[in-house]
Amino acid sequence: MISFDSFILTDGIPIYLQIIRHIKQGIAAGTVKDGDELPSRRVLSALLGVNPNTIQKAYKLLEEESLIQSHSGAKSYMSLTFPKIQEISKELLENDAKSAVNTLKKLGITMEEAFSLIEKYWN
Amino acid sequence: MISFDSFILTDGIPIYLQIIRHIKQGIAAGTVKDGDELPSRRVLSALLGVNPNTIQKAYKLLEEESLIQSHSGAKSYMSLTFPKIQEISKELLENDAKSAVNTLKKLGITMEEAFSLIEKYWN
Amino acid sequence: MISFDSFILTDGIPIYLQIIRHIKQGIAAGTVKDGDELPSRRVLSALLGVNPNTIQKAYKLLEEESLIQSHSGAKSYMSLTFPKIQEISKELLENDAKSAVNTLKKLGITMEEAFSLIEKYWN
Amino acid sequence: MISFDSFILTDGIPIYLQIIRHIKQGIAAGTVKDGDELPSRRVLSALLGVNPNTIQKAYKLLEEESLIQSHSGAKSYMSLTFPKIQEISKELLENDAKSAVNTLKKLGITMEEAFSLIEKYWN
DNA sequence: GTGGTCTAGACCACG
């Protein structure tokens, strides 16, 4: 079962996009694998304190990317191939990593200060 | 005059919030100082390719936070005190930095790999 | 045994409501009489290609309207009195007939053209 | 401006489909013409007593059929060509007319009784 | 219990 333990909602970014990103991060990190079971709409919506519909939207978009397989009345599962995993990892590194570094850079700190920030927040 | 040279619009986040964040990042980084002149609504809307109403909304909210003073004419100026600057810097470090580090961490890489990513993207 | 030969499922309207309407139409048309046996849930679900739960829901609502009596066994029977039959007939004539006529009228045809349409489609 | 004067909501059928059908009926009947202005989401939603989003959904689907042209911030207009009008008229006659006649037929009345029902409800 | 869809309300960007 895919975990949302470390997932924290951020304000100002659409929730369904945050959910999609969390799952893709799991794929890139290797913690989400092919065949893994997804939490049901109701379970996850209760866990995150959002509407089931918001989960539905995230899952639906992932299904349109062929990363999820879901059938009415049954549970949903990850559907991952190696090329897809690679593509997602690359996408995240190119986009998310870049924009995260940019955010740090814009705070007006030095690279060394950024390093120590990372050490501070990494655990 | 406050610069928007490095400003790039991101999809999915309200534009007026991105403008506010850009200015606050400048405050934290020290590139935006008390008394600095803001681009007029008209000019900035043309520069960013965005509706003037959207700029107006950002400026209005900054004004409500007392970070901007719009004098009788069209021009607006930053109105910063040391405590306000500190407060904003702290807010950005606690939120943006933390979430940026978290994004890096979730990519499934080691801290060392994160360091080299930063070096790669910093310039 | 109540017949579902001419029954065709329409998209966009809840199936259980279509089933209820089919039976009420039969009552109004006189083809469904007091004491008639209803197909079992299992048989009807197979016949219509629909989940047994959906049939169950239709039957349950009809039972709550006292149009059906489910005896201890699996079989269900129509339970119709003259006043109930009249009430249903009136309801259908007032609603379905009126809306059907309205549909024809809104097609932008004359009443005479509507007549010939009816002759065309009646058999 | 397209009229919704004679429009009455029916229970059990999705509202957005009823709105689409009403407009298509107007096209087939010739009362809705190319270039006609559509009521805005807010106006029509207030008129029909439904949520603006429901109107939005109907309009969006019509736009995907290229029957409507809408631009953000501006009004929406019908965009009709002769072939499209013909196609819609044919579609309505084949489907709606047929099903309306079928509804009448299922009430267990004779064709002559159907004729008199039409005369009764036509005006 | 599961996923899918319809309606509702609030907010965003644009003219």
Added chain:
DNA sequence: GTGGTCTAGACCACC
């Protein structure tokens, strides 16, 4: 004022 989108809640059909 306009259309577009995000989140919320209820209901449907299926397992």
